[in-house]
Amino acid sequence: MTPLSRRELLRSAVLAGIALPALSACATPAGDGAVSPAPAAGATSAANPLGLAEDRPLEIWIFDGGFGDAYAKEIHEPMLKAKYPKLEIRHNATQEIAKTLQPRFAGGDPPEFVNNSGANAMDFGALVQDGQLTDLTPLYAAPSWDDPAVPVRDTIDSAAIELGSYDGTPYVLNYVNTVWGIWYSQKLFDAEGWQVPTTWEEFTALCETIKKSGRAAPFTYAGRHPYYIYEAILTLAAKVGGKDVLKNIDNLQDGAWTAEPVKQAATAFAELGAKYLLQGTAGLDHVQTQTAQNKGQVAMLPCGSWLENEQKDTTPADFGYAMFPLPDLTASDAMPYGTLHVQPGEEYVVPARSANPRAGLEYMRAMLSRQGAGDFMELVSTLTVVKDAGRGRTLKPGLASASRAREAAGDNTVWFLFRKWYAELHDEVAAASGQLMNGKLTVDEWAERAQRKADAIKDDSSVKKFTR
Template sequence: MNDILPSSVRTPLGRRNLLKAGSLAGLGIGATSLLSACSDAAAQEEANLYKRGPIKLDLDNAENPFGVDGAVPLDVTIFKGGYSDEYATEGHQVLYRNKFPEAEIIHVGTEQISEVVRPRFRSYSPPDILMNAGGERMEMDQLVRDGELTDLSVLLQAPSVDDPGITVGETLREGVVEAGQVGSGKEVWGLPYDFAGYGVWYSQTLFQQNGWTVPTTWTEFMALCAEIKSSGMAPWTYQGKFPYYMLDPIITLAVRHGGRDVMTRFEEDWGSGAWSDDSVEMAVESWAEFVSAGYVLEGTSSMTHLDAQDAWLQGEAAFIPCGSWLENEEKDDVPADFEMGFLPIPALEGSAAPDLVQGTPGEHYVVPKYANNPAGALEYLRIMLSAAGTTAWANHTSSLNVVRGVSFETDRPGVSALRPYLEDDKNLYKNTMEVEHGTFVQQTLFPEINALMRGDRTASQFLSNVKRAL
């Protein structure tokens, strides 16, 4: 692994930065004063100077369809969250270096995506490839509006690594391309890589010890939560500082009740029409009643994801919502007598589609418009989607990705319980509102969700506030 650089923030001193540094040093001006010293017009002029044209696709060159110069460094920034980033440093980047031995790979693994990357976007020196995810990500809809991204359609048209007779796009699961589109255009601004399932996690050991039955309906769930509370344990916690984790329990409860049409209305009528849906109102009201019953662990709203998950592992709460990365994220902290279990959010009585589970492509990779090595970035993505790239992901994360037919062996009980839901497409729906409406979701919806879960909003107040802000 000596040919893979450590996970530290290193911005390459390319030609554009070298020119800046030299000219500023001669004037006695520090590099940190660059943005304040330059006018917007000058900055735009510089951006235009280094703007790359569209990548040309050579269909006759299946080995190197983007014409990568193997001597040019590749600058990679990855969200180091629940899946960590060893799948990249010990997998994808090794595969890239095997193909381009001279290429220096500059790797940054961080949870603070926006803090680390935003200044680089502003100075027209972004990484070549960015895995834009996590609670501190940059919002996709804003990046698209600002014209900061490269259309990845050319990647989908390229021959796949393993079979040049089919395109990269043809290797992907249904709905993956759409999950990378923002707005009504056909451009593909992001490539989701993870295929995550969402639901509720619990300790199988705890349930066996107490004789508790895993609930399948909301009525059973509420009755069990009352029993759990009476035992002295909180029924529920969630990752309070990141209310994203409560989005699935609310929306899936609504989608299960009203069927796929509920999600379709969110996709086609994001305005008050979708938020006035009867099933959405019932889901919000159900969670408001849940909070009023005192079923949420005290202090949850101020917990980080790790705080809440640790409290759950230590037996302070019986249930926690999360995606399929949970078991991997906590693999080093799970008590010896704790065997994870998974269940979809229990359905409301009278639900039209009680078996639906959210299975959504996520962890979006993007290629910034002003990337120094966009051809290398596209080839990196093509390698990620190969059989070897997919195997590297599965071996390190025990999770599915967006490539069709992915399979892997695992002895993790939680993932084993979740996987059957993800392998049956007829019971899956996807939720891409965070991609399509990320700014609104972050600035309005998530604070309202936290207020609802603290008991500071009634269901009516929550819905009114959300609709008023649209």
């Protein structure tokens, strides 16, 4: 059971990002103007901080995709049921979210909780514009499931809240987390006595050692999909220059791409490309390079935390997937060692015009508990946005490694959104990055090309602009 493949996921993310501005212009269902206002919060108490009404049912719709729907039935719903025995939970699963639920939204009778995900999801921009979604601020302000003294907001990745916000208001819960890093085989590293590098000098020295050993090629990336390498370049750039580096890039700021930290990071990776790549990297795709790593032909590659799951059919049993964060490039990097690129995804919403929206919020609170998130991690083998949820769990080695890295990063996380917002810029940066790694572009040329494209998009009145 492969979760909808990463490519598909990325593509739908891109599509969603592009369709969003356009769709929001027209694709709103005709409201009849007589929709009853959402019921006010019921009586709140320490035990029921969100004021869930126990006498009304909670209808749940899960997208039956890569994660299936067992996690809802076996983990989160029982948690809620145990706390509110009188609450009636109606569980549903579908792969056709939009077809099934759009009419109910249009008719003013939506369910309480929707996992609006997959290729057939409803358009978030349109839902937000039509006032169909519940503001999640009360949820994030409510005490967390595990510790009443700590609000939910502080137990999850801030990126999750930011990415689920529209014009500053959080409407969408992104539950699943992805972290990026450099992946290796613990077994191979142990056998050869190789150490995880923490500085760039150590990193290149390790590459040199590996190269000389003749045991494997030091480094590779999915050459046919240069996103895999520009992701690493940008993460390193943010580490060197701070979170604003990526914010400026996302906001199409003048000179964002030609900024010094970006060039420094690109220079570092271009050197890697010139000296330490697996032969033929430029012509191989992600599966081919990852399989080469499984076969021990290459030691390290940059990837996201889906890697272990994606490769489970070709990975030797004792391979021991592990990852390390990008090493310190300079002694004065703006962000400390351990800084990670994290990107929350998999969207959940509480429809505003449902009969019992507070129950939907309470359900989310259960999902965001240590138990809810930890069990989910074990069941579907992925990280969640809940901090430290993996602690004390028996996870597969790669997932455990990613989980530890995420925990160690704390608030030192970075992310970028232009890939979702401006597919054209993504394509241009990917194309240029492939050539940078092949030595066909200098760092300055690479930065100028990206900047030129960013400027062109900025000047293109037909493209809707986003800011963060």
